[in-house]
Every structure is written in structure tokens, then in C-alpha cells.
Amino acid sequence: MNKDYNPKDIEANIQEFWEKNNSFKTDFNATKNKYYCLSMFPYPSGKLHIGHVRNYTIGDVISRSQRMLGKSVFQPMGWDAFGLPAENAAIANKVHPSEWTKKNINHMREQLKRLGYSYDWDNEISTANPEYYKWEQWFFIKLLEKNLVYKKKSEVNWDPIDKTVLANEQVVDGRGWRSGAIVERKEIPQWFLKITEYSDELLEGLEDLNSWPTSVKMMQKNWIGKSEGALVKFKISNSNDLLEVYTTRVDTIFGVSFLAISPNHNILKSQKKSNPILARFIDKCNSLKLSEETVSSIEKEGVDTGLTAINPLDGSVVPIWTANYVLSDYGTGCVMCVPGHDIRDNEFAVKYNLPVIKVINPESSKLVHKEIFTGEGTLINSGKYTDLESHLAKKNILKDLVKIDAGISKINYRLRDWGISRQRYWGCPIPVFYHEDGTVYPVPEDDLPIKLPDDIDFSQDGNPLENHPTWKHIKCPYTGKKAIRETDTFDTFFESSWYYLRFLSPGFKDGLVDKSKNNWLPVDQYIGGIEHAILHLLYARFFHKLMRDIGIIDSSEPFLSLLSQGMVLQNGIKMSKSKGNTIDPDDIINKYGADTVRLFIMFSAPPEQSLEWSDTGIEGSHKFLKRLWSLSFKVIDNNNSSNIDLQKSSNMRTKIHKTIKKFTHDVFDRNSFNTAIASSMELLNDMIKYNLSKNFDNKVLLEGIESVIKMLSPITPHICQELWNNLDKNSSLIDEPWPKVDNDALV
Numbered sequence: 186m187n188k189d190y191n192p193k194d195i196e197a198n199i200q201e202f203w204e205k206n207n208s209f210k211t212d213f214n215a216t217k218n219k220y221y222c223l224s225m226f227p228y229p230s231g232k233l234h235i236g237h238v239r240n241y242t243i244g245d246v247i248s249r250s251q252r253m254l255g256k257s258v259f260q261p262m263g264w265d266a267f268g269l270p271a272e273n274a275a276i277a278n279k280v281h282p283s284e285w286t287k288k289n290i291n292h293m294r295e296q297l298k299r300l301g302y303s304y305d306w307d308n309e310i311s312t313a314n315p316e317y318y319k320w321e322q323w324f325f326i327k328l329l330e331k332n333l334v335y336k337k338k339s340e341v342n343w344d345p346i347d348k349t350v351l352a353n354e355q356v357v358d359g360r361g362w363r364s365g366a367i368v369e370r371k372e373i374p375q376w377f378l379k380i381t382e383y384s385d386e387l388l389e390g391l392e393d394l395n396s397w398p399t400s401v402k403m404m405q406k407n408w409i410g411k412s413e414g415a416l417v418k419f420k421i422s423n424s425n426d427l428l429e430v431y432t433t434r435v436d437t438i439f440g441v442s443f444l445a446i447s448p449n450h451n452i453l454k455s456q457k458k459s460n461p462i463l464a465r466f467i468d469k470c471n472s473l474k475l476s477e478e479t480v481s482s483i484e485k486e487g488v489d490t491g492l493t494a495i496n497p498l499d500g501s502v503v504p505i506w507t508a509n510y511v512l513s514d515y516g517t518g519c520v521m522c523v524p525g526h527d528i529r530d531n532e533f534a535v536k537y538n539l540p541v542i543k544v545i546n547p548e549s550s551k552l553v554h555k556e557i558f559t560g561e562g563t564l565i566n567s568g569k570y571t572d573l574e575s576h577l578a579k580k581n582i583l584k585d586l587v588k589i590d591a592g593i594s595k596i597n598y599r600l601r602d603w604g605i606s607r608q609r610y611w612g613c614p615i616p617v618f619y620h621e622d623g624t625v626y627p628v629p630e631d632d633l634p635i636k637l638p639d640d641i642d643f644s645q646d647g648n649p650l651e652n653h654p655t656w657k658h659i660k661c662p663y664t665g666k667k668a669i670r671e672t673d674t675f676d677t678f679f680e681s682s683w684y685y686l687r688f689l690s691p692g693f694k695d696g697l698v699d700k701s702k703n704n705w706l707p708v709d710q711y712i713g714g715i716e717h718a719i720l721h722l723l724y725a726r727f728f729h730k731l732m733r734d735i736g737i738i739d740s741s742e743p744f745l746s747l748l749s750q751g752m753v754l755q756n757g758i759k760m761s762k763s764k765g766n767t768i769d770p771d772d773i774i775n776k777y778g779a780d781t782v783r784l785f786i787m788f789s790a791p792p793e794q795s796l797e798w799s800d801t802g803i804e805g806s807h808k809f810l811k812r813l814w815s816l817s818f819k820v821i822d823n824n825n826s827s828n829i830d831l832q833k834s835s836n837m838r839t840k841i842h843k844t845i846k847k848f849t850h851d852v853f854d855r856n857s858f859n860t861a862i863a864s865s866m867e868l869l870n871d872m873i874k875y876n877l878s879k880n881f882d883n884k885v886l887l888e889g890i891e892s893v894i895k896m897l898s899p900i901t902p903h904i905c906q907e908l909w910n911n912l913d914k915n916s917s918l919i920d921e922p923w924p925k926v927d928n929d930a931l932v
């Protein structure tokens with residue numbers, strides 16, 4: 186009998202054993218206990234990185250454990266195959282994006298197989314496959330019909346030398362990554378999805394996601410950013426024009442000492458002509474184009490427009506300024522400024538010598554507060570509203586403003602519609618075309634998919650689809666007139682927003698989903714990195730609701746339970762290519778085997794926390810497996826002693842069953858794999874000692890070893906299956922029932 190632990194051979198043999206036994210095929214006909222476990226599919230960049238390995242190991246451990254509980258598990262894998270790196274590789278190495286992507290997929294699939302993940306490869310998908318993106322195009326047309334899609338001019342990063350649109354990540358320090366040219370902002374017409382029509386549902390839905398991390402729900406909530414306030418109209422002096430502001434603090438209206446409008450505001454268009462200082466300021470702000478976060482942190486700057494406005498409530502006349510911290514696309518792009526109670530307004534007022542009026546007192550006089558009190562409290566200096574509490578004052582003031590037609594309550598959201606067009610080749614073509622007069626038509630369903638052309642020239646500047654000599658020129662299928670295809674492709678978030686649906690029926694020809702599989706939805710367990718907390722997860726939730734509303738599924742949320750795995754660190758910093766501190770999973774597998782890598786990952790930290798890479802940790806995991814190996818063979822070879830010590834044997838059984846109890850609880854109730862593993866290590870130590878004692882009972886040792894092998898098999902499946910086979914059991918461990926606690930043995 187081979188008694189050396191030689192992971193390389195063992196793992197290859199066991200993988201063959203699984204393949205022969207079709208061990209990971211999903212029983213889609215199962216009528217109960219379905220469990221859909223999904224790890225976020227990777228972008229096929231070339232090689233797996235350690236973050237992937239962590240994500241997929243966690244997913245596989247959960248899948249295998251659930252299956253041993255008797256569930257029918259579906260665990261698929263696929264490829265988020267469109268995206269920019271393929272185009273860059275095409276330019277750099279003259280290899281077609283599809284070739285490059287296919288090659289990477291083949292390599293990474295092999296890597297995943299070497300790690301022993303129990304994927305049902307029969308359901309593999311690649312989003313760059315026309316069979317996949319056909320349904321995405323179909324879906325887009327449904328949304329177009331439902332009026333949930335529109336086209337609007339929107340700004341992009343423009344490289345004036347390469348004459349191309351740049352993705353944000355291609356802008357480095359304000360310059361084009363390849364040309365080094367200073368990036369310009371350019372407005373071009375782009376497609377948008379009306380995610381804002383679902384703001385409320387996306388927000389409310391969070392409340393039912395009891396098995397999602399609170400932090401992720403919080404991030405989504407802030408991203409949607411619901412705010413309840415009022416629109417208030419200020420009349421511009423000596424004019425009939427009104428300026429509308431959005432405020433959440435109408436209770437501070439007696440403290441308004443100026444209005445501030447965004448440099449893009451319409452009323453400035455005419456002012457600009459006659460006021461060169463104003464014109465210069467506006468041009469400066471426009472050329473900078475700051476993000477929302479920067480806006481709130483930059484030095485406040487502004488210019489007096491010379492206009493004044495009348496406070497609708499107290500009749501006071503206040504100057505109208507334009508200021509760089511007012512966002513053009515939030516609220517009305519105009520703010521009533523209360524420097525007595527708002528930090529930004531205060532900074533601005535101090536700088537430009539504008540009056541600071543206090544109108545709110547903190548509720549508790551004991552409160553130690555900064556000079557600027559931004560909270561709610563009791564009104565002062567506010568006419569008939571003085572002495573009211575903020576919340577009551579808000580109501581009364583708004584009521585009075587409504588009466589004089591100067592105000593109305595208003596809910597605002599931070600969430601913006603989702604811009605989905607990209608001026609790129611390696612993406613899914615947007616299935617519309619234009620007549621010469623510019624009217625837009627959807628591609629007829631029968632003509633889908635609109636495939637990407639294969640013959641593509643990357644040597645020219647700009648979007649290769651736009652430059653292609655023939656692809657975009659078509660005859661309108663409705664009228665026979667000359668027409669031009671849309672040359673924009675979808676943002677790749679489009680593909681990843683619904684792939685979990687297609688996994689259930691990847692080859693289905695008659696629809697986006699095979700409805701007979703809908704009972705597998707939603708996904709029971711989703712696992713992925715925290716970097717996807719907002720966009721990917723929000724878009725997927727949005728798509729799920731859209732799919733429901735076009736009648737192809739009936740649930741409202743895609744992912745019942747979410748696990749956000751922590752990062753992998755090296756010396757306290759994130760492992761990443763740019764930091765040059767990555768380790769290659771292949772190297773570790775070559776040296777120690779896949780089981781050691783899997784064990785190390787699951788043992789070194791709870792899944793949600795960061796994991797510090799450690800060579801000694803890897804060594805330790807490997808040693809543990811060797812000890813498990815060696816004890817198993819001892820137990821196989823042992824002859825039972827003639828004179829069993831009953832007390833000791835009963836103690837050993839107690840330990841075994843206490844460990845089963847703890848391990849089971851840790852894995853299934855707490856996702857606490859590291860503590861589960863620790864308890865099995867402790868048990869193994871005890872068993873080794875027991876085996877050395879004279880009067881051991883080998884039946885008890887067998888019971889112990891079998892339990893440990895079973896419980897560890899989701900984590901280190903190869904060595905466990907090998908030992909299982911050596912115990913003369915020829916079943917696939919993944920089909921074995923989870924060990925049961927013998928309550929009698931606990932005492």
C-alpha cells in the first residue's frame with residue numbers, strides 16, 4: 186500500500202475519479218432541497234490570482250458541505266469575457282480579442298480544475314459567445330419597448346491624440362494612458378437605463394435581505410441616497426424669473442444669507458456675456474469637471490453674479506452667487522445657503538464676507554458643539570416659527586410655503602441613470618440602427634444576435650466598429666432604406682448583471698431563461714469581493730426586477746444570501762499586480778498540492794476578514810494533512826488490542842462527537858470554517874495520542890478518522906477521497922451523508 190502522501194499523483198487520480206463518476210452533475214429534476222451556490226465569475230485575464238482562489242475555495246467548500254447535507258447543489262462557472270484588456274492585448278500583440286480571450290479561458294479552466302472545484306461544467310457560459318449576448322440584446326429591446334432606455338448627451342474622457350474615448354482607468358493623472366495627451370471632456374450621445382425608476386424598490390428591497398452583510402446594504406443605501414426635503418422658489422429681483430432650490434433643511438430658511446448656483450446653471454448663460462469675471466470662472470469650473478467627492482473637499486470658490494433674490498418667507502433680499510461646490514446634476518443645481526448651520530456654506534461665507542445668521546439652537550444646552558451647529562434643534566430668529574422644534578418647523582414652514590405657491594415637498598435620490606454605452610469593439614453590440622434622418626429603430630428579434638465582425642483593424646484611432654468598412658452599413662429591415670448600425674457596445678456590467686440566470690439554461694434556444702428552471706431561483710448563496718458591493722450587486726438587483734417586470738421570472742431579488750470575502754494581504758497590504766507582491770497559485774499547488782492551498786485559505790481567517798499570506802502557514806497546513814494521512818494508514822493497519830480500556834475509549838468517543846457537533850455548527854450556522862478546522866486538528870492530536878496508548882479501541886479510531894475525513898472533505902477533497910477509498914469505501918464522498926452526532930457519546 187502506498188503510504189507516502191504525494192499530493193500531485195493523488196489529486197490527478199481523484200480528479201479523474203470524479204470525472205468518471207460524473208460527480209458534479211446537477212440533478213435539475215430534484216424536487217426539493219435545491220441549493221444554488223455561485224461565486225462571482227472571473228474576467229479571463231490570463232491567470233487566476235489568489236483572490237480568485239480564495240473566492241472559489243469558499244464557494245466550493247459551501248457547495249460540497251451543502252451537498253453532504255442532502256441538498257441538490259448547483260454550482261456553475263463561466264467567464265465574464267468582454268472587456269478592455271482583450272482590446273489592449275490585440276493592439277499590443279496583434280492577436281484577435283476573441284483568440285486572446287479563448288486562450289485565457291482554456292488556461293484558467295485548467296487551473297480551476299486543478300484546484301478540485303466541484304463545478305458543473307456542463308453549464309459553463311462565456312459572455313462573449315453570441316448565444317449568450319443574443320439574449321442580452323433581446324432584453325435591451327424589451328426595455329426599449331417599455332420605455333426604460335433613452336439616449337442623452339453625456340460626457341466622456343476624450344484622448345485628442347489617439348482620437349478615442351477613454352475608460353476612467355485609462356486616464357492616468359489626467360492624461361491618456363497611451364498617448365500622454367491631456368484628456369478632454371467631450372459630450373457625445375449615449376444610451377442610459379432608467380435605474381432611477383427603481384430607486385425606491387432597490388432601497389426598500391434591502392430590508393428583506395437578512396442574509397446580506399450590513400456593510401454592503403449600507404453602501405447600497407448611501408449610493409441610492411434617498412433624501413427628503415423641499416423645493417423652494419426664490420423670485421429674482423426686478424424680474425419675473427424664479428430660482429428653485431432643493432433643501433432638506435427648510436427649517437433654516439430664516440438663516441439664508443445668499444443663494445449659490447452651479448456654474449452650469451441656465452440663468453448664467455445670459456449673465457456670462459456681460460460679465461468677464463463670471464465668464465472666466467465658469468470656464469475654469471467646466472474645464473475641471475470634478476467628481477462629487479472632490480467637490481466637497483476642494484477649496485470653495487465663487488463669483489457674485491450681481492443678481493439678487495427674494496426670500497419667499499421673510500422677504501429679505503439675498504445675493505446670488507455661483508459656487509464651485511454646487512453640483513449641477515443634483516436637486517435643482519441651486520442651493521439656499523445657510524452659513525450658520527452648514528459647513529460648506531460657512532466656509533464660503535467666511536471667505537467672501539457674507540453674513541452668518543444663526544437660526545437653530547441645539548436641543549440640549551449641555552451639548553458641546555462646534556461653532557457651526559449642523560443638527561436639528563429649536564428655532565431662533567425665525568419670526569413666528571421661533572421656539573419650534575426643527576421637525577415641526579419644517580412641517581409648518583413648508584405648509585405656509587405651499588399656501589403662497591413658493592414651495593413643495595420633494596424627495597431626491599443620489600442615484601443616477603446608468604450609462605451603458607461604450608465606444609469599444611470587444612463588447613456586446615447595442616441592437617439598434619439609425620435611418621439617415623437620425624430616427625432610431627430596434628433590430629427585429631429575428632435578426633438577433635447582432636454579431637461582432639471578426640475582421641477588425643486595431644491600427645487606426647478610435648472605435649474599430651465605427652471604422653469598419655462595411656459592418657455598420659445596412660439596409661433597414663422594415664423599409665429597405667439605407668441605415669447605419671449603432672457602433673457602441675454595452676458596458677460589461679451589462680453581461681454580469683444577469684449571468685446567474687443564464688447559468689440555469691445556457692443552451693436554451695427559445696428564451697433568455699428556461700422557465701422550468703425558475704424554481705432554482707434566487708441564488709441561495711452568492712460569494713464575491715467587497716469591491717462589487719455597489720455597482721455589480723445593484724445592477725444585478727435592478728436587472729432581476731426588470732426581468733420580473735417583463736414576465737420571465739417571478740422573484741424580486743437575485744441573491745438570498747451574500748458572503749463578501751476579505752482581501753488577501755502580503756505584509757499587511759493587498760496582493761496586487763501593481764504592487765508586485767502577488768504569489769502565483771500554480772507555484773503553491775506544484776509544491777504542496779491543491780488541498781494544502783485550500784486548507785490554508787480556509788484555516789487562516791474567517792471568510793469575511795482579510796487573510797495574511799504566510800509561507801509558514803502553508804507549511805503548517807501541509808504538515809497537518811501529512812499527519813492525517815499517516816494516522817489514517819495506521820488505523821487501517823492496526824490490530825485491535827485484546828485488552829481495551831473502556832474508560833479511555835469512552836472519553837475518545839466523547840471527544841469525537843463533541844468535535845462533530847462543533848464542526849457542524851461552525852460550518853453550517855456560522856460560516857466559521859477556521860474554527861471548525863481548528864477543532865478537527867485538536868481531535869486529530871487526541872487521536873494520535875490515543876493510538877499510541879496501549880489499550881486503544883481501533884473501532885473508535887476508525888469512527889474518528891471516518892468522521893474527520895468526511896467533515897474535512899469539502900475543504901481538502903482529494904486527500905479525503907483517497908483516504909476514503911483506502912478505507913475500502915468506494916463511494917464519492919460528496920454523496921456521503923454528513924456525520925451525525927451520537928448524543929449518548931457526548932456525556
Ligand code: ANZ
Pocket residue numbers: 412431432433434435437510511512513514515516517518519520521522523526527559597
Ligand atoms: C439649506 C441647508 C441648511 C442645507 C443646512 C443643509 C444644511 P442631501 O441630504 O444630500 O440631499 N444641496 C442641495 N442641492 C445641492 C447641489 N446641487 N449641490 C450641492 N449641495 C446641494 O443634501 C441636501 C442639502 O444639500 C440641501 O439642504 C442643500 O443645502 C444642499 F443647515 O439647504 B441644504
